[in-house]
Amino acid sequence: MSSRDDPQPGVPDVGREIDAMVDDEAADAREELSKTDHDTDLGIAMAEDAKRVSRGELSAEAYWERYDEAADREFGDAYRETPNPSIESDDQTIDAGAADAMSCSVGSMDSVACDLPAGESGDAAVDSESDGDERWGMVIDLEKCVGCDSCTVACKAENRTPPGVSYNVVMEEEHGDFPDVTRTNVPRPCMQCENPPCVQVCPVSATYKMDNGVVNVDYDRCIGCRYCMIACPYGARYFDFGENYDDEVAEAGEVTSPEYGVDRGKREGDESPVGNVRKCSFCTHRLERGEEPACVETCIGDARNMGDLDDPDSEVSEMADSPRAFQLKEHEGTDPNVHYLR
Amino acid sequence: DADRWSLSGGRICLKGQAGIQTAFDTYRVRKPMKRVGPRGSGEWKTVSWEQAIADIVEGDDDLGHPGLRDLWGYAPEEEVMADWEAVQSGDLDRSTFDERYEDVLIDTDHPDLGPKANQIVDVGGFRRNFVRARLWHQGLGSINSVHHAGTCGFSSVMGNVRSHAAKKKRQYPDIEHCEYLLVWGTNPMVANKGPTWLAPKLTNAIEDGMRMDVVDPRLSKTAEKADTWVPVEPGADGALALGMARWILDHDRHDTEYLRNPAQSAAAADGEPTWSDATHLVLVDEDAGPKARAADLGLVPDGHEHADDFVAVDAETGEPRPASEVETGVLDVSLTVDGAAVESVWRRYRERVSEHTVDEYAEMAGVSADRIAEIADEFTSHGKRAAIMAYRGPAKHTNGFYNSRAIATLQHLVGNYDWKGGQITPYAGYSTMSGRYELGQVPDGHSPWGIPLLRGGVNYEDTSLFERDGGYPAKRPWFPVAPPQATQELYGSAADEYPYGVEALFIRPYSNNHVMAVAGGDQIPEILSDPDTIPLVVASDTVIGETSKYADYVLPEPTYLERWENFGTYPNKRLADEKISQPAVSVVPDARPFEEVLIDLWKELDLPGVGEGAIPDAEGNLWPLDRSEDFYLKLAANVAYDREPVSDADADERAAFRESHETGLGEAFDRDRWQRAVRDEEWPKVVTVLDRGGRFEEPVDEYADRFAEHGHEYDYADRFDDSNAYDGEQLRYKLGSRVDFYSEVVPTGKHSYTGERFDPLPRVDDVEHYNGDVQASVGGDDEAERPLRLVNWKPRTQGMHRTQNSPWLRETRPENPLWINPRDAEERDVENGDEVVIDAGRTTVEGVAMVTGGIRPGVVGAMWGWGRTGDGASAQTVDGETREAVGEDGHTPYQFDEPMTDEAGLAKGRDAGFAINHVQPLDAELGDTGLSDLVGGSNAQYDAFVDVERR
Structure with a gap:
């Protein structure tokens, strides 16, 4: 009988193989940015350097020094009127004045970061202890992930994402030769990094870190430059081209998801989030209601776990501390709030 | 992890x-539609429900089809056969008989075919209690209501039916307590x-240390999680199972104590809920080799309480005795009793198992002898806490029944039935069809009779056709020891009018899309296209599908989210349950569930079982049946009141019920009407049941309190001593029966081509066409027609x-890419993602190669379900407006990724891929459908041979 500390069937010994899977799935940077109105070379340079900030190889201050002029030229007022993010500081939120000035559609950054409403429901499990001070984290047990894609579709159903936008894919890779073959299934939501290069790179501060661990996207400020898509080491960001399912599915656009707590009504024309970059939000709107994210609730392998990483006694904290735990691309210095068990 | 609260x-x-x-599919059928032009032309006009019902009942001159009123005829079996006897004995004129019955019998020369009603055929699947038992059988008096079994794991089911004497038979493992689980040809x-x-x-369970091995020619999602993947040669599962049995017997690893219990009494003394027939004696010289009964051998007089007992040799005295009087039987017996030669079942089984060595079985199964020894060793190293979960893989070959039997008898060897961690068979439900309301009763209903169209459960040689057709071979296969559900035979039978023609076909392709689901289903359209073959075809479907597009009428069906359904319990549940789904949303206002269409038709035809006075309650009052809910709400009441009645839904819950239904169904929800379907005092309990999606037994006593404390959890049954799932070390709901190594039922049936009796024991068998041509050799040396065996899943x-x-x-x-092993791919210069041509002999199709070590060399495979031409995959014209097929979603520049890496999330059209059943071989004798297992009834679907080359 196998011991729990042994490598498990379907999980490779080395995290690097899984990292390589992420790269295999990622879009080509130049190709992606060539589809936008913004400078491709600038985007690639900013994205690469944003990752260096995450890795601690470049300071945020030096970063903006280096790009201030080019960003100003490229993005004009949208750049000038927003503060420059720094993912180095422990408190990544900005001051109240700046936040007010930006009139974030999801409330000021400050309020979003600090005063996320506590869950309403007392009897649902996740937040029965919820006090609004959580740092939400997810732990995915690869031994128990059966690679069924239920999370992928649950996410589509919950977040009503358009064709081509899938916040939560399951990567699959084969190792070995017949008959000693294994396959690895790696679900890949947004990592909700503690040091997110996507935040560092954003010239308009449309994406930013909240105190609850979730990386927010303010669709009303996002200009769709897609630099963040290139900066994300995990390929977890997608552009909303405005596609829809209307040909095949009646009333498909009647319902949208209140992502980040904002109910935007029907999906219409080129209104946000059309034209914006989108990604997994840990189902913030469900967390606020005291529910698990849709992917966690539905996981048929019982592989996904959600909880408060700031609570050392929480199940996810214990799992994240286990010898089996690892993060994707740990060398990137991003410190994801999504942990995996091998 | 049993410590984890979910x-x-x-x-x-x-x-x-x-x-x-x-x-919400925009390609849904929205109104009743009638074809314009020939069948399959893709042109339709919408008609009112009234018009559709009238045309189906009275016939239609435009389309030239007859109506049910003219087609239907019925007379009771007793009356007909009494007159037929009178004709034989000369007491009745043959001409009088003909005159009396020519309008109601299919053929007065062959009254055993039954009434004309039998030529009106239903193909459905779900809502069986309602549509089949009530409306088709008792309302219409037709014996022919067919579900999906032939295209499903029928031979697996029958393999278990013939291996277990109880009413409950299908086997599941008790996963929570299993130490070793062998998953065989299924992907749970x-x-x-x-x-x-x-x-x-x-x-x-795996996290907690259970070892799971998986037998499958390809690395399924379950095999990915296995300790050991055993890539067996397709169709050679019987050889693998018998190889394991050989190893187990050679090493004395079977549970001898269990096997020597000849009856319940002896088993009970050992604390065993089940016992086997191992010690029972077989009358070896008698035709069909029945098991001896005590009176047969003169052990007790006829009429004695043990006269019908099986006979075992008592180990204490060495004498044959009625089984229930024997505490310990002798396993290996061959002797003569009262002039009759008898042998024990065990001796016969042992001889069968010993026909080959483990090495020989290994060669046949394509699994090393060491591997066979390893899994046999493991299976017999955990006492009762080892179990098998098997389904389609071994079963869907023409030898599927024998394969399934061979696997079932492995379980007999360890006697793991009803034990914690062993096989479970609970089948514990709640009463649905009776209790408060007798939903199965039809006042003045008909009793269907005659030879079923699909020729199941009938011996060919006992019918009048045997003489007419000159004995063997029969024109088409008979399935004498399986129920008449060999779906794959339906269309060829209609075309051959064998045993009789089909006048009207009603099909619900939503659950029985036979053009896609039957091996060789590509042959069905030609048969359906000819109105002379089946004059009236009515489909009740959610979309215009591959099968329904050949109908005269397509009637809009609700999807499962819009209608009622009752799913009975299943043996994988340890506790009692009964599921009831109800309309949750109304998307197509004109869609009507098929049972309501039938209610209207039956009313027009004055058939019993519908309308006023259709449903008796327990007190004998009669209730109307006009709508689906008249049936299903009464069913919910029956469920609610079974055993201890459920508690009433309180006022808050009833209000929430009302509000949610008004929101979901809008005008389609008529609460007063729903409430009137049951008595006032029943309604709050009905709401309780409906709100919970049925009724589910409490896993522990005082579950509500524990739920309040702990929330959801799927392991209550294990966590508390007062578990309702277990009784000590055993399941509370038990199989509790004899289990059979030797089936005396099976050899009562004969192969209708050769007249040879079927085998009472499991055996290694080739995959054969009806006429005996070998399609895939297991034991022999026959070369396959092409090099690669094609499986599917x-x-x-x-x-x-x-x-x-x-x-989504x-x-x-x-x-559906074609999985191919690197060895086979290299030989053909095929790389992952290449477009390939798959040559199946009678046809070729195109696909995309997925090169993977996760499939056995020499075997290729793909998922079924693709290669569609219906359901929005092809253009259809309704009322002059043409709707084009669905394209790929999204219009962004996008390169589809290769197989194994396609994660980017854009859909192809609905016609993507290839249809696996359209490359299956056709039966060499029949030519119009795939191969069938004549014992178990399944359609063979894993026995095609193909070659593959790069395009």
């Missing part, structure tokens, strides 16, 4: 998550019944052929 609100697999897209992580139930049990992303209309699902897997 905090989840409930799991839904991806098919369920996407169900809303099936309901993402398929089977069902992933949301089985997958978390399996992953948690259910896609994890699709539910039958019902869900291809969901772009098509995004997760846009098509």
Whole structure:
């Protein structure tokens, strides 16, 4: 009988193989940015350097020094009127004045970061202890992930994402030769990094870190430059081209998801989030209601776990501390709030 | 992990998550439609429901089809056969007989074919209690109501039926307590019944240390999680199982004590809930080799209480005795009793198993002898806490029945039935059809009789056709020891009018899309296209599908989210349950469930069982049946009042019930009407049942208190001493019966081509056509016609052929690539992602190669469900307006990724991929359908041979 500390069937010994899977799935940077109105070379340079900030190889201050002029030229007022993010500081939120000035559609950054409403429901499990001070984290047990894609579709159903936008894919890779073959299934939501290069790179501060661990996207400020898509080491960001399912599915656009707590009504024309970059939000709107994210609730392998990483006694904290735990691309210095068990 | 409390609100697999897209499919049939032009022309006009009903009943001159009123005829069997006897004995004129019955019998020369009503055929699947038992059988008096079994794991079911004497037979493992689980030809992580139930049990059991091995020619999602993947040669599962049995017998690893119990009394003394027939004696010289009964051998006089006992040799005295009087039987017996030669079942089984060595079995199975020894050793190293979960893989070959039998008898060897961690067979439900309301009773109903169209459960040689046709071979296969559900035979039988023609076919392709689901289903359209073959074809469907597009009428059916259904319990549940689904949303206002269409038709035809006075209650009052809910709400009441009645829904809950139904159904919800379907005092309990989706037994006493404390959890049954699932070390709901190594029922049936009796024991068999031509050799040396064996499996992303209309699902897997081993790919210069041509001899198809070490060399395979031409995959014209086929979703520049890496999430069209059943071989004798297992009834679907080359 196998011991729990042994490598498990379907999980490779080395995290690097899984990292390589992420790269295999990622879009080509130049190709992606060539589809936008913004400078491709600038985007690639900013994205690469944003990752260096995450890795601690470049300071945020030096970063903006280096790009201030080019960003100003490229993005004009949208750049000038927003503060420059720094993912180095422990408190990544900005001051109240700046936040007010930006009139974030999801409330000021400050309020979003600090005063996320506590869950309403007392009897649902996740937040029965919820006090609004959580740092939400997810732990995915690869031994128990059966690679069924239920999370992928649950996410589509919950977040009503358009064709081509899938916040939560399951990567699959084969190792070995017949008959000693294994396959690895790696679900890949947004990592909700503690040091997110996507935040560092954003010239308009449309994406930013909240105190609850979730990386927010303010669709009303996002200009769709897609630099963040290139900066994300995990390929977890997608552009909303405005596609829809209307040909095949009646009333498909009647319902949208209140992502980040904002109910935007029907999906219409080129209104946000059309034209914006989108990604997994840990189902913030469900967390606020005291529910698990849709992917966690539905996981048929019982592989996904959600909880408060700031609570050392929480199940996810214990799992994240286990010898089996690892993060994707740990060398990137991003410190994801999504942990995996091998 | 049994210590883990699940905090989840409930799991839904991806098919369920996407169900809303099936309901809101813009390609749904929205009005009753009548064909314009010939069948299959793709042109339709909408008609009113009244018009559709009238045309189906009275016939239609435009289309030239007859109506049910003219087609239908019925006379009771007793009356007909009494007159027929009178004709034989000369007491009645033959001409009088003909005159009396020519309007009601199919053929007065062959009255055993039954009434004309039998030529009106139903093909459905779900809602069996309502549509089949009530409306078709008793209302119409037709014996022919067919479900999906022939295209499903029928031979597996029958293999278990013939291996277990109890009413409950299908086997599941007690996953939570299993130490060793052998999964055989099924994929419970993402398929089977069902992933949301089985997958978390399996992953948690593995985490807790259960060893799972998986037998499958390809690395399924379940095999990925296995300790050992055993890539068996397709169709050679019987050889693998008998090889394991050989090793077990050679090493004395079987539970001798268990096997020597000849009856319940002896088993009970050992604390065993079941016992086997191992010690029972067989009359070896008698035709069909029945088991001896005590009176047969003169051990007790006729009429004695033990006269019908099986006979075992008592180990204490060495004398044959009625089984129930023997405490310990002798296993290996060969002797003569009262002039009759007898041998024990065990001796026969042992001889059968010993026909080959482990090495020989290994060669046949394509699995090393060491591997066979390893899994046989493991299976017999955990006492009762080892179990097998088997389904389609071994079963869907013409030798599937014998394969399934060989696997079942492995369980007999360890006697793991009803034990914690062994096989479970609870089948514990709640009463649905009776109690408060006698839903199965039809006042003045008909009794269907005659030879079923699909020739199941009838011996060819006992029918009048045997003489007419000159004995063997019969024109088409008979299935004498299986129920008449060999679906794959339906269309060829209609075309051959064998045993009789089909005048009207009613089909619900939503669950029986035979053009896609039958091996060789590509032959069906030609048969359906000819109105002379089946003059009236009515489809009740959610979309214009591959089968329904050949109908005269397509009537709009609700999807499962819009109608009623009762799913009975299943043996994988340890506790009692009964599921009732109800309309949750109304998407197509004119859609009507098929049972309501039938109610209207039956009313027009004055048939019993519908309308006023149709349903008796327990006090003998009669209730009307006009709508679906008249039936299903009464069914909910029966469920609510079974055993201890459920508690009443309080006023708050009833208000929430009302509000949610008004929101979901809008005008389609008539609460007063629903409430009037039951008595006032029953309504609050009915609401309780409906709100919970049925009734589910409490896993422990005072569950409500514990739920309040702990929340959801799927392991209550294990956590507390007062578990309702177990009684000590055994399941509370038991099989509690004899288990059979030797079936005396099976050899009562004969192969209708050769006249040879079927085998009472499991055996190694080739895969054969009806005429005996070998399609795939297991024991012999016959060369296959092409080098690669083609297998197939259910896609994890699709539910039958019902869900291809969901772009979310098509995004997760846009098509069905052909899995091919690198060895076979290299030989053909094929690389991953290459476009390939798959040559199946009678046809070729195009596909995309997925080169993977996860499939056995010499075997290729793909998921079924793709290659569609219906359900929005082809253009259809309704009322002059043409709707084009669905294209790929999204219009962004996008390169589809190669197989194994396609994660980017854009769907292809609904026609993507190739149809696996359209490359299956046709039966060499029949030419119009695939191969069949004549013992178990399944359609063979894993026995095609193909070659593959790069395009």
